[in-house]
Amino acid sequence: MSHKSAIKEIQNRVSEAYEKHNGLHIIGGGSKSFYGNDLHLDEIEVLDLEGNGLEGIIQYEPGELVIQVGAGTRLVDVIERLDQNDQMLAFEAPVFNGEATLGGMVASGISGSRRPYTGAVRDYLLGVDIVDGQGQHLSFGGQVMKNVAGYDVSRLLVGSMGCLGVITEVSLKVLPKPKCESTKGLEVSKVQALEIMNSLQTHYPTVSASAYFEGRLYVRFSGMENSVMKAARKFGGEKIDNKLWEEIDNLECFKEDHALWRLSIAPDSKLFLNDAALIDWAGGQRWLIDPDMNPREVLSASGESGHLILVRRKNKDKSDSPFHLPFHPLNPILLNLHRGLKKQFDPRDILNPHKMYEDF
Amino acid sequence: MNDFLTCLNSICPHIVSDEARMKVYESDGLTAKKCLPRFVALPETLDQVQGIVKLCYEHNIPLVARGAGTGLSGGAMPHKDGVLLSLAKFNRILEVDENNLLARVEPGVTNLSISEHVTDLGLYYAPDPSSQIACTIGGNVAENSGGVHCLKYGLTVHNVRQLKMILPNGEMLTIGSTAFDSEGFDLLALMHGSEGMLGIVIEVTVDLLPKPANVVVVLAGFSSIQAAGIAVSEIISGGLLPAGLELMDRLAIQAAEDFVHAGYPTDVEAILLCELDGSEDEVEEQLQRLNEILDGKITGDLHIARDEAARANLWLGRKAAFPAVGRLAPDYYCMDGTIPKRELGKVLEQISLLSEKYGLLVANVFHAGDGNLHPLILFDANKPGELLAAESLGAEILEMCIERGGTITGEHGVGVEKIDQMCLQFGSNELALFHGIKSVFDERGFFNPGKAVPTLHRCAEFGAMRVTRGKEKHPELDRF
Numbered sequence: 033m034s035h036k037s038a039i040k041e042i043q044n045r046v047s048e049a050y051e052k053h054n055g056l057h058i059i060g061g062g063s064k065s066f067y068g069n070d071l072h073l074d075e076i077e078v079l080d081l082e083g084n085g086l087e088g089i090i091q092y093e094p095g096e097l098v099i100q101v102g103a104g105t106r107l108v109d110v111i112e113r114l115d116q117n118d119q120m121l122a123f124e125a126p127v128f129n130g131e132a133t134l135g136g137m138v139a140s141g142i143s144g145s146r147r148p149y150t151g152a153v154r155d156y157l158l159g160v161d162i163v164d165g166q167g168q169h170l171s172f173g174g175q176v177m178k179n180v181a182g183y184d185v186s187r188l189l190v191g192s193m194g195c196l197g198v199i200t201e202v203s204l205k206v207l208p209k210p211k212c213e214s215t216k217g218l219e220v221s222k223v224q225a226l227e228i229m230n231s232l233q234t235h236y237p238t239v240s241a242s243a244y245f246e247g248r249l250y251v252r253f254s255g256m257e258n259s260v261m262k263a264a265r266k267f268g269g270e271k272i273d274n275k276l277w278e279e280i281d282n283l284e285c286f287k288e289d290h291a292l293w294r295l296s297i298a299p300d301s302k303l304f305l306n307d308a309a310l311i312d313w314a315g316g317q318r319w320l321i322d323p324d325m326n327p328r329e330v331l332s333a334s335g336e337s338g339h340l341i342l343v344r345r346k347n348k349d350k351s352d353s354p355f356h357l358p359f360h361p362l363n364p365i366l367l368n369l370h371r372g373l374k375k376q377f378d379p380r381d382i383l384n385p386h387k388m389y390e391d392f
Numbered sequence: 393m394n395d396f397l398t399c400l401n402s403i404c405p406h407i408v409s410d411e412a413r414m415k416v417y418e419s420d421g422l423t424a425k426k427c428l429p430r431f432v433a434l435p436e437t438l439d440q441v442q443g444i445v446k447l448c449y450e451h452n453i454p455l456v457a458r459g460a461g462t463g464l465s466g467g468a469m470p471h472k473d474g475v476l477l478s479l480a481k482f483n484r485i486l487e488v489d490e491n492n493l494l495a496r497v498e499p500g501v502t503n504l505s506i507s508e509h510v511t512d513l514g515l516y517y518a519p520d521p522s523s524q525i526a527c528t529i530g531g532n533v534a535e536n537s538g539g540v541h542c543l544k545y546g547l548t549v550h551n552v553r554q555l556k557m558i559l560p561n562g563e564m565l566t567i568g569s570t571a572f573d574s575e576g577f578d579l580l581a582l583m584h585g586s587e588g589m590l591g592i593v594i595e596v597t598v599d600l601l602p603k604p605a606n607v608v609v610v611l612a613g614f615s616s617i618q619a620a621g622i623a624v625s626e627i628i629s630g631g632l633l634p635a636g637l638e639l640m641d642r643l644a645i646q647a648a649e650d651f652v653h654a655g656y657p658t659d660v661e662a663i664l665l666c667e668l669d670g671s672e673d674e675v676e677e678q679l680q681r682l683n684e685i686l687d688g689k690i691t692g693d694l695h696i697a698r699d700e701a702a703r704a705n706l707w708l709g710r711k712a713a714f715p716a717v718g719r720l721a722p723d724y725y726c727m728d729g730t731i732p733k734r735e736l737g738k739v740l741e742q743i744s745l746l747s748e749k750y751g752l753l754v755a756n757v758f759h760a761g762d763g764n765l766h767p768l769i770l771f772d773a774n775k776p777g778e779l780l781a782a783e784s785l786g787a788e789i790l791e792m793c794i795e796r797g798g799t800i801t802g803e804h805g806v807g808v809e810k811i812d813q814m815c816l817q818f819g820s821n822e823l824a825l826f827h828g829i830k831s832v833f834d835e836r837g838f839f840n841p842g843k844a845v846p847t848l849h850r851c852a853e854f855g856a857m858r859v860t861r862g863k864e865k866h867p868e869l870d871r872f
């Protein structure tokens with residue numbers, strides 16, 4: 033099916049659902065089905081975007097540093113194509129067994145190891161096309177790097193979990209791939225690791241990833257060859273395979289049958305320092321496995337700013353207990369704005385109902 | 393209104409209501425559009441801002457926020473029945489957090505003063521609009537401003553972690569956090585470039601970066617502006633990500649040279665200024681690569697500036713380019729559109745044709761690495777019809793940017809200036825959604841009314857005058 037008729041079909045499906053007040057569960061590659069609230073599948077229809085014509089690279093010229101792709105395109109395919117031209121997506125989103133699609137990548141907004149140093153998915157998003165909750169096909173942003181015409185709806189969609197629209201097309205800024213990368217591992221205590229992580233950027237301008245787990249601090253340097261080699265020598269420790277970062281980004285270092293929490297916090301915070309199974313993002317991202325109390329209560333008692341996502345639940349856990357809500361609760365003012373925005377994009381609450389929050 | 397003024401005075405001691413003193417606020421950097429407000433308020437405390445916002449909300453009085461008024465699209469132009477809210481007195485840097493590389497500042501702090509404040513710590517704030525000595529961080533957020541270094545270091549939206557803002561009902565809301573992301577939709581992104589339409593920014597937490605250890609600036613001359621355009625794409629596809637990559641055409645070079653004597657070659661059609669930064673090795677390796685890429689394509693030698701004085705000298709011509717060009721005619725009009733870089737050659741050629749058509753000189757000085765054009769249209773407002781001609785020429789340039797797959801504004805915003813061109817860039821459904829987003833934050837529509845997003849009615853009127861690319865953009869609307 034052509035891209036155009038694929039969009040038409042999605043519009044038809046959404047319009048029909050709108051008429052009938054039916055919920056739609058949007059699925060891209062299905063790679064992140066564990067993420068977010070369970071949908072009550074008996075009550076809603078599935079809108080499966082897999083293999084229905086939304087895949088393919090629409091435009092890519094390396095000199096532009098921009099790639100425009102159908103939302104059904106697999107992330108691995110985009111990465112490969114960029115790789116042929118020594119370019120990359122600088123936020124290192126997880127590919128999850130090769131199943132992740134660009135639409136899902138934007139909707140979930142999950143970024144990888146390079147995040148603290150080069151930015152997140154939202155930082156590289158230049159434009160999106162969506163089908164909104166009434167079946168209208170809308171286009172925001174574009175294929176240029178600077179664009180302040182109209183509100184930044186493109187970035188608003190990052191991390192909105194399909195609640196605001198079915199993403200049909202995505203344009204992203206890409207970057208040249210570093211000529212050389214090197215990862216080192218160093219045995220240090222947790223407290224030392226955090227201190228080092230917090231000051232890495234100042235002492236090592238080529239740092240491009242940092243993580244601590246099982247007693248070791250791992251750091252990656254990226255850039256031109258000589259500077260990377262020098263930085264790696266100065267840092268010391270043992271040489272590690274660069275593949276490590278893919279494993280971390282794809283959550284391969286965590287077993288599936290545990291509850292997995294992600295804490296996003298100021299990098300120098302001491303919160304959950306001891307309990308975290310893995311600390312990365314210069315200290316700003318911490319992973320907790322099977323915590324025995326609600327970590328949100330700990331965060332809120334600390335008064336620090338940050339948020340927690342229950343990334344993966346234990347099978348038996350029910351999502352309707354407050355302990356098991358995947359996304360961090362919103363304060364009343366924020367919730368109000370979210371409800372309002374949802375109404376504008378999806379007036380009948382039919383797109384991924386309750387996937388993100390119980391309220392919509 | 394007298395009641396209103398009494399209330400206003402009781403909330404905030406600094407209210408200006410006489411015309412003479414309000415005159416300085418009648419426009420922003422786009423001086424062709426001006427209007428006196430009813431009152432100007434210069435609050436000093438958060439309570440005062442909240443009080444003023446609530447009062448305007450209750451009385452349904454338009455409220456326009458203003459930073460330094462350097463905006464170039466009329467975003468801070470007052471409303472004739474409204475209050476102009478200046479944030480000039482909120483000019484303190486509240487906190488520098490070295491561990492997390494953050495600075496928490498008030499909205500009226502100037503862009504440059506943040507970098508100056510942290511320079512002894514070896515840090516800086518990356519986005520650097522040319523207006524950085526004057527423009528405020530609140531204005532930068534509202535316009536999502538960029539600068540010479542945003543190809544590598546991003547725009548304002550990429551360098552702000554948290555905002556505190558006052559909503560139209562007077563409530564205060566914090567969005568974003570000191571972490572790398574936060575819960576819910578990305579409202580932080582939505583606020584950037586929202587032109588004072590959704591909330592009053594009252595505090596900004598920005599990212600700080602360690603200053604690069606080494607910086608070099610390279611100047612290359614070209615025999616045609618097309619050749620310079622092609623070199624831009626080749627530098628980037630060749631694997632380099634310069635900290636800055638700026639292009640100036642002959643007219644701009646000559647004007648800058650005459651004005652500041654930066655030592656630019658005046659026998660070329662265009663120059664590129666390319667800044668490379670990083671560790672010493674990093675810079676040398678990039679320089680070598682740049683040499684390979686440009687080999688045989690440039691006119692004359694590469695000028696390489698390594699020490700601070702030499703670099704500053706090369707940048708001087710670029711930074712002074714606007715005022716330098718401004719000396720060539722009594723007035724100039726600065727446009728701001730972005731295009732895909734592959735279109736650079738064609739678009740610049742079109743611009744020179746348009747320049748002939750209107751009989752007005754156009755100089756080009758711009759952020760080539762981002763494809764962000766700044767054609768400077770020279771005119772004399774005292775000559776009958778020239779202002780209008782300059783505006784029409786500008787409008788044609790913007791329309792060409794859209795046709796070439798670009799946008800009507802890269803960094804200066806829509807304001808009042810480009811409101812009609814918004815009708816060309818977006819369809820009715822997108823515009824309706826923009827109005828919908830506005831209503832979620834500001835149901836009464838009293839924050840900066842009439843700016844940034846045209847009404848569908850206005851687009852219908854505008855569309856009646858022209859039909860773009862053979863098809864009507866808003867066919868469902870009645871024509872007037």
Ligand SMILES: Cc1cc2nc3c(=O)[nH]c(=O)nc-3n(C[C@H](O)[C@H](O)[C@H](O)COP(=O)(O)OP(=O)(O)OC[C@H]3O[C@@H](n4cnc5c(N)ncnc54)[C@H](O)[C@@H]3O)c2cc1C
Nearest residue numbers: 459460461462463467522528530531534537538588593803
């Ligand atoms: C010589 C010159 C060079 C320039 N160079 C550049 C450049 O390189 N890059 C670039 O991007 N821009 C540039 N500009 C444009 C301008 O400086 C920027 O748009 C700047 O961000 C405006 O800041 P300001 O404080 O002057 O804002 P104002 O002009 O006062 O206001 C701009 C908009 O922001 C809103 N606003 C201001 N403060 C707040 C607040 N606290 N809360 C909510 N809304 C607010 C206003 O309502 C208005 O809509 C240049 C301008 C000039 C005159």
